[in-house]
Amino acid sequence: MNKKVPTKAAGRPRSFDAGKALDRAVEVFWRKGYEGASLSDLTKAMGINRPSLYAAFGDKDKLFRKVLDRYAEGPASYSSAALEEPTSRSVVERLLYGTADLLTSPGNPHGCLLVQGALACGNAADSARKELVSRRMAGEAALRQRLNQARMDGDLPPEANPASLARYIVTLIQGMSVQAAGGTTRSELYRVIGIAMQSWPSSGRIV
Amino acid sequence: MNKKVPTKAAGRPRSFDAGKALDRAVEVFWRKGYEGASLSDLTKAMGINRPSLYAAFGDKDKLFRKVLDRYAEGPASYSSAALEEPTSRSVVERLLYGTADLLTSPGNPHGCLLVQGALACGNAADSARKELVSRRMAGEAALRQRLNQARMDGDLPPEANPASLARYIVTLIQGMSVQAAGGTTRSELYRVIGIAMQSWPSSGRIV
DNA sequence: TAGGTTTTGTACCGATGAGTATTAAACTAT
DNA sequence: ATAGTTTAATACTCATCGGTACAAAACCTA
Numbered sequence: 152m153n154k155k156v157p158t159k160a161a162g163r164p165r166s167f168d169a170g171k172a173l174d175r176a177v178e179v180f181w182r183k184g185y186e187g188a189s190l191s192d193l194t195k196a197m198g199i200n201r202p203s204l205y206a207a208f209g210d211k212d213k214l215f216r217k218v219l220d221r222y223a224e225g226p227a228s229y230s231s232a233a234l235e236e237p238t239s240r241s242v243v244e245r246l247l248y249g250t251a252d253l254l255t256s257p258g259n260p261h262g263c264l265l266v267q268g269a270l271a272c273g274n275a276a277d278s279a280r281k282e283l284v285s286r287r288m289a290g291e292a293a294l295r296q297r298l299n300q301a302r303m304d305g306d307l308p309p310e311a312n313p314a315s316l317a318r319y320i321v322t323l324i325q326g327m328s329v330q331a332a333g334g335t336t337r338s339e340l341y342r343v344i345g346i347a348m349q350s351w352p353s354s355g356r357i358v
Numbered sequence: 359m360n361k362k363v364p365t366k367a368a369g370r371p372r373s374f375d376a377g378k379a380l381d382r383a384v385e386v387f388w389r390k391g392y393e394g395a396s397l398s399d400l401t402k403a404m405g406i407n408r409p410s411l412y413a414a415f416g417d418k419d420k421l422f423r424k425v426l427d428r429y430a431e432g433p434a435s436y437s438s439a440a441l442e443e444p445t446s447r448s449v450v451e452r453l454l455y456g457t458a459d460l461l462t463s464p465g466n467p468h469g470c471l472l473v474q475g476a477l478a479c480g481n482a483a484d485s486a487r488k489e490l491v492s493r494r495m496a497g498e499a500a501l502r503q504r505l506n507q508a509r510m511d512g513d514l515p516p517e518a519n520p521a522s523l524a525r526y527i528v529t530l531i532q533g534m535s536v537q538a539a540g541g542t543t544r545s546e547l548y549r550v551i552g553i554a555m556q557s558w559p560s561s562g563r564i565v
Numbered sequence: 566t567a568g569g570t571t572t573t574g575t576a577c578c579g580a581t582g583a584g585t586a587t588t589a590a591a592c593t594a595t
Numbered sequence: 596a597t598a599g600t601t602t603a604a605t606a607c608t609c610a611t612c613g614g615t616a617c618a619a620a621a622c623c624t625a
């Protein structure tokens with residue numbers, strides 16, 4: 152009954168915006184990776200003290216998961232949205248160009264959090280690394296399913312291999328992330344995409 | 359004059375094989391990255407004590423450079439060798455398949471040291487990160503030059519863009535490295551290469 | 566055998582890592 | 596006002612980080 156307005160919970164009120172703080176954490180993990188982001192880096196960027204971080208977000212690992220969720224719903228939201236494009240070609244193009252834009256957007260670290268977060272690391276970060284592997288695989292699976300449906304719809308030729316095509320696109324995306332981390336510009340990535348899309352079915356050849 | 363045989367330098371002889379120890383260090387950095395590889399990891403794998411490591415290889419950063427050199431001359435030597443193939447197409451195919459093989463070779467970490475070494479990291483590893491960016495760029499430049507020459511030789515059509523083609527191939531290679539780190543198998547990578555090569559000039563379309 | 570030189574092993578250094586105990590402060594409810 | 600509850604800030608914990616001092620050991624030359 153009294154649920155909509157949360158009745159102003161008791162106790163000292165939180166003096167910071169948890170959402171804003173989480174956004175700052177996203178940026179730190181994005182630029183430095185799980186292992187390279189120290190709690191001092193995080194608390195400094197978030198503008199809060201260490202115990203506040205632990206009270207609000209749990210330990211470093213839990214904070215990282217929340218950061219990944221936030222990333223998926225924020226900067227990387229184009230990714231799931233792209234799957235709703237009408238044709239397989241437009242799905243893939245929106246995915247590729249959207250990625251290129253995100254990877255080179257000024258004000259953000261140049262790279263993809265799911266790749267930069269942890270590729271190779273020490274034991275302490277291994278849980279985070281596995282989480283990233285799992286999320287990358289989930290993204291690939293979603294694209295594969297979308298391409299599978301496209302083939303059933305006749306939007307891709309019957310000889311096309313949705314699994315391999317999805318992997319091809321994801322491989323490009325992850326490669327672009329490494330490229331962007333090394334300073335490759337947006338227009339350079341666009342040219343790579345232009346070449347890559349020549350392999351796409353229905354523009355001529357198939358797989 | 360007396361230079362060929364080094365006259366058995368004075369002092370207590372080194373009790374380990376520096377080359378073998380370096381190979382172990384390659385493996386550790388390859389699997390854990392610069393930041394994730396602690397000196398304890400390294401000395402343990404190399405079978406030597408900490409002061410021996412510093413005496414023989416310098417500090418962690420210097421050791422890492424030596425590891426990168428060793429990697430280039432050893433596991434990644436196919437890379438420079440590929441540039442000597444007769445046609446641009448065989449250059450690129452040898453590069454791609456050689457990479458897929460290295461990335462999925464049993465007994466080695468699955469991934470490329472130049473990518474796994476450090477993508478995003480804390481301040482302490484930033485020098486290593488920059489070194490890797492520079493080495494990746496050097497590899498791309500070498501391929502670009504080779505493709506440039508191919509175009510001048512008529513081995514690539516005059517409308518081809520060697521810079522973009524080189525970047526496309528390198529992007530694929532780096533993407534495959536991320537894929538391999540996530541468990542993608544060799545045959546799956548082969549299928550990606552098969553799709554990717556459909557974009558290559560002289561098999562039909564151009565750029 | 567004695568002196569000089571280099572490596573080895575142990576034990577340490579200060580700095581920083583993640584995580585927490587504790588008390589003061591700021592709020593609500595009675 | 597007073598009690599109960601939650602957050603805030605300081606200051607700490609212990610483990611590990613990269614790097615090194617020091618003395619014993621193992622070699623060469625003389």
